[in-house]
Amino acid sequence: MASDVAPPPVRDSAPAPAGRRTTFVSGERVSRTWMVIATAVMALASIYFLVPVVWLVIAATKSTGDLFSTPGFAFADFNLLENLQALSTYQDGIFWRWGLNSIIYSVLGSALTTLVCAITGYALAVYRFRGRAALISVVLASLLVPGTVIAQPTYVLLVSLGLDNTYAGLLLPALVYPFGVLLCFIFAQSSVPLELVEAARLDGAGELRIFVAIGLRLLASGLVTVLLFAFLGSWNSYILPLLVLTDAELMPLTVGLTGWNQASITIPGLQILTVVGSLVSIIPIAIVFLSLQRFWKAGLTAGSVRG
Amino acid sequence: MSTSTATGSRRRRHGAVSPWAPYLFVAPFVVLFLLFLVAPIAVAFVNSLFSRQSSGLGFGGSSIEFVGLANFVRAFADRDFLIGFPRVLLYGAVQVPVMMAIAAFFALLFDTALVKGRRFFQFTVFLPYAVPSVIAALLWGFLYQPSVSPVLQFFESVGITLSPLASTVVLWSIANVALWSLVGINMIILFSALQSVPREMYEAARIDGAGEVRTALQIKLPMIAPAVLLTTLSSIIGTLQLFNEPQVLQTITSNIPSDYTPNMAIYATSTLGKDPHLASAMAVILGLATLVVSLLVLAANKRTTNRAGHGL
Numbered sequence: 001m002a003s004d005v006a007p008p009p010v011r012d013s014a015p016a017p018a019g020r021r022t023t024f025v026s027g028e029r030v031s032r033t034w035m036v037i038a039t040a041v042m043a044l045a046s047i048y049f050l051v052p053v054v055w056l057v058i059a060a061t062k063s064t065g066d067l068f069s070t071p072g073f074a075f076a077d078f079n080l081l082e083n084l085q086a087l088s089t090y091q092d093g094i095f096w097r098w099g100l101n102s103i104i105y106s107v108l109g110s111a112l113t114t115l116v117c118a119i120t121g122y123a124l125a126v127y128r129f130r131g132r133a134a135l136i137s138v139v140l141a142s143l144l145v146p147g148t149v150i151a152q153p154t155y156v157l158l159v160s161l162g163l164d165n166t167y168a169g170l171l172l173p174a175l176v177y178p179f180g181v182l183l184c185f186i187f188a189q190s191s192v193p194l195e196l197v198e199a200a201r202l203d204g205a206g207e208l209r210i211f212v213a214i215g216l217r218l219l220a221s222g223l224v225t226v227l228l229f230a231f232l233g234s235w236n237s238y239i240l241p242l243l244v245l246t247d248a249e250l251m252p253l254t255v256g257l258t259g260w261n262q263a264s265i266t267i268p269g270l271q272i273l274t275v276v277g278s279l280v281s282i283i284p285i286a287i288v289f290l291s292l293q294r295f296w297k298a299g300l301t302a303g304s305v306r307g
Numbered sequence: 308m309s310t311s312t313a314t315g316s317r318r319r320r321h322g323a324v325s326p327w328a329p330y331l332f333v334a335p336f337v338v339l340f341l342l343f344l345v346a347p348i349a350v351a352f353v354n355s356l357f358s359r360q361s362s363g364l365g366f367g368g369s370s371i372e373f374v375g376l377a378n379f380v381r382a383f384a385d386r387d388f389l390i391g392f393p394r395v396l397l398y399g400a401v402q403v404p405v406m407m408a409i410a411a412f413f414a415l416l417f418d419t420a421l422v423k424g425r426r427f428f429q430f431t432v433f434l435p436y437a438v439p440s441v442i443a444a445l446l447w448g449f450l451y452q453p454s455v456s457p458v459l460q461f462f463e464s465v466g467i468t469l470s471p472l473a474s475t476v477v478l479w480s481i482a483n484v485a486l487w488s489l490v491g492i493n494m495i496i497l498f499s500a501l502q503s504v505p506r507e508m509y510e511a512a513r514i515d516g517a518g519e520v521r522t523a524l525q526i527k528l529p530m531i532a533p534a535v536l537l538t539t540l541s542s543i544i545g546t547l548q549l550f551n552e553p554q555v556l557q558t559i560t561s562n563i564p565s566d567y568t569p570n571m572a573i574y575a576t577s578t579l580g581k582d583p584h585l586a587s588a589m590a591v592i593l594g595l596a597t598l599v600v601s602l603l604v605l606a607a608n609k610r611t612t613n614r615a616g617h618g619l
Contacts, residue, residue, distance in 0.1 A: 031421070034520060038421035045413070046431040049487065052446045053434065055457060059449070072457020116335050123332035135333060142344060144601050148548040148570055149594045152577050152586050153351035154343060173343040181336060207328035236439040238551050239574065254441040261445055262558040275449070278442050286437040290430070 053282075060279045064272045083276045086269075095277055097249060098256035102235060102281075104167065105252055109174045110230035116175050117226050121184025122215045126197055136185070142178040148239050155243040169244050170252075174234055180226045187222030188215070228292060235285060253281045351594070354587035355379065378588035388589060391569040392547075392596065394478065399546030402482035407539045409486070410493035415527055417494075418501040419519040429498075433491035440488055444555035447484045452559060474562040481563075484552045493538060500531050536611070540604040547597050550574070569593045 055072055060083060066076035087095050124132060154173050155164065163169035192215055200210045216223070241255045248256070257277050264270035355378050361369040382388055413432060417425055435443065450456045451471040453463075462469050471480040508530070509522045517525070550570040557563040557571075565579060566572035573593065577586035 031519060034518070035421045035423065038416055038419070039423045042413075042416065042422050042424075042428045046428055049431045049435055049491075051458065052443075052450060052487070053438075055450065056446055059455075068454055072455065072460060116339065119332050120336040123329045127329035127332070129326075129329040132329070135337070138340075142340070144598060145344065145348070146544075146548050146594065146597050148550055149573075149590050149597065150344070150347045150351070152573050152583070152590050153347035153354065155577070156354060156583050156587065157343075157347050157350050172339065176336075176339050176343045178340075178344075207325060207332075211332070236441070238441050238554075239570070242554075243574070243577065254439055257445060258441055258555050258558070261448070261555070265558070274445065278445055282438050282442060285439070286434070289437040290434075 056275065056279050056282075059272075060276045062272070064269055067272055067275070080276075083272055084280075087273050087276050087280070090273055091248075094248060094256065095273075095280075098251055098253045099281065101250060102252040102254075105170055105174070105237075105241075106231050106234040109171050109234045110227050112171070113175050113177050113180060113230040114223050114227045117177055117180035117184045117230075118216060118219055118223055119211060120181045121186075122188045122192065122211055122219065124181075124185045125188035126192060126194065126215070139178045139181050139185075143182070151239045151243060154240065158244055164244050165247050165250065167250065170237075170241055170250075173240065174230070174237070177226075177230055177233075180230060183222065183226050183229075184219065187219055191218045191222065224292070228289075232289070253277070257281065348594075351587045351590050354584050355591050358584045359582075374584075378585050379592070381585055382588045382592055385566075385572075387564065387566045388569065388572045391566060391572055395547055395549050395568050396543075398478055398482055398549065399543040401479075402485055403539050403542040403546060405482075406486050406490055406542070407493060407535055410490050411497055411528070411531065411535055413490070413494045414497035414501055414531070415523045417498055418527065419523055421519055429494075432494055435488050436491040438488065440485070440551045441555055443488050444484050444552040447480070447487070448556055448559050451480055451556070472556075472560040472562055477556075477560065477562045481549075481552045481556060484556075485546075489542075496538065497531055497534065500534050501527055504530055533611070537608060540608065544597060544601050544604060547593070547600065569596075 058073060058075060059067055061078050061080040062070065062076050063079040063082070066079070070076040123129075124136060158164045158169045158173075163172070196214060197210055200214055201207075205213070235252075236254070237252070238254050238258075241252055245251050245255065248259075251259070257274055260270045260274045260277065264274055356373060356375060357371050358374040358378060359369050360372045360374075416422055417429060422428060438446070450458050453459045453470070459469055459471075471477070471483075504527070509517075509526045512522050512526055548570055549568045553563050553567050554571055554574070557565065557567070565575040569589065570593065573586050573589045576589060577583050580586070
């Protein structure tokens with residue numbers, strides 16, 4: 001029975017010393033009480049974390065009337081399909097346009113961002129050139145620049161460049177991702193052997209080819225991490241699109257849905273559309289994110305050693 | 308002859324790689340960096356020194372004129388803008404430590420193997436992180452309205468009337484949204500820090516008869532304390548930028564004015580007030596304030612790590 005309670009050896013712990021079993025007998029009762037308490041505490045806590053999501057799922061199945069007149073956690077008439085249909089047809093299906101925009105900003109944006117970060121980080125790790133040290137310090141220093149504060153000046157700049165209210169106006173500023181450069185630099189230092197680059201050079205390969213064939217390949221798993229972070233950053237971005245975009249056709253989901261939420265004060269039907277739209281917008285990102293945990297966890301560990 | 312030239316050129320390539328390659332490689336980043344990070348900062352500084360002056364009775368159009376520090380004087384005379392700073396600092400000083408304490412508590416709990424169904428609970432704590440902060444604010448916005456919220460209705464039915472949007476508590480309702488979103492990711496960071504600690508470190512304590520709880524409090528917690536402190540401080544800096552959650556919740560309550568946080572004031576001045584010059588001055592003030600706080604935190608962190616003998 002004691003073996004049931006004893007914590008499983010998580011790591012390469014040596015075989016338990018002979019004395020351990022005897023001392024554990026006295027600890028066993030304590031452990032079991034604590035186990036019940038700990039699990040109960042977690043069960044209570046998980047209610048807090050799940051309530052908004054569960055409510056969202058249930059609310060998305062209700063009609064506007066039922067949303068206000070039936071208890072929040074009880075299903076009413078199943079109206080999900082009608083809601084989805086209303087979501088798809090409202091303002092000629094602008095919701096899906098927003099979804100497409102979010103995907104363009106996030107997928108295209110994060111792919112380009114990752115490429116820029118990769119080639120910069122790779123160059124910093126593989127080459128010794130004048131200005132390298134300065135560039136590294138500038139990248140480090142720029143981590144101190146708060147992104148949202150420069151949103152307003154960036155907007156002013158985009159207006160003067162004529163890029164406000166365009167896809168490019170939102171995509172280009174996102175390509176500057178100093179933390180991504182830093183991650184790529186760290187990854188490249190540890191995973192691209194200089195000897196291999198030398199050998200490729202001796203074989204007559206050009207520098208760009210070496211980067212594409214060797215650098216990108218060796219950095220691949222690290223790049224997925226940068227890609228994910230960049231993707232999340234774009235998917236969640238709010239203040240810059242709010243400033244830069246006035247054309248509803250160009251808006252991402254975050255801006256579109258909050259606009260609906262605001263308008264729902266005067267247009268009651270929009271409330272349920274906001275609810276359903278929120279649910280629909282969360283599902284794909286939650287699946288992507290939770291299924292790729294391995295990669296961003298690697299990024300977190302790499303990020304924490306930067307100090 | 309031809310072979311010797313070939314080896315010669317190989318030598319050359321081997322020794323000094325085509326000298327422009329590294330510059331071409333970093334060029335895209337450097338150009339974008341100058342355009343969208345350095346230039347906006349410069350724009351903010353320059354813009355903050357100018358102002359649009361309407362001439363005559365407002366019919367003759369307007370011109371942009373150099374006004375020196377007048378915009379800064381106006382920003383510092385704006386009580387609502389200024390009060391946003393202590394407000395977000397208070398918010399950060401409460402929200403972040405509470406969040407980190409809960410995250411550390413969960414991480415330690417998960418590390419003890421005391422919790423049954425650990426993977427499920429880790430999943431539920433982490434799930435909110437996959438919800439964009441704007442959507443999270445929308446969601447909680449519904450849960451804060453008595454007309455739709457099952458949570459408020461539940462408390463009402465047991466005789467407790469909650470009004471999370473009242474002016475006295477709305478700041479903490481905003482904090483709750485951030486807490487809900489971010490406990491999970493911090494829990495994961497601390498949990499992986501704990502997992503990377505060699506098990507032998509607390510084998511000894513266990514042999515000496517220390518239970519899971521004592522091991523957690525007396526051995527594990529001190530080990531992750533520096534990481535907790537560092538994350539706490541950098542998160543407090545982040546709260547200076549508070550925008551998304553209050554901006555979204557603003558639409559459902561009049562208790563969050565449009566200049567509730569410094570960043571909201573900048574946004575409102577730029578869009579509603581149509582005064583990008585004043586907004587730039589405010590952005591410069593917020594940026595410098597953030598920089599000062601960050602440098603203080605870095606200095607404090609250096610001191611603590613030096614005292615501890617080794618860096619993180």
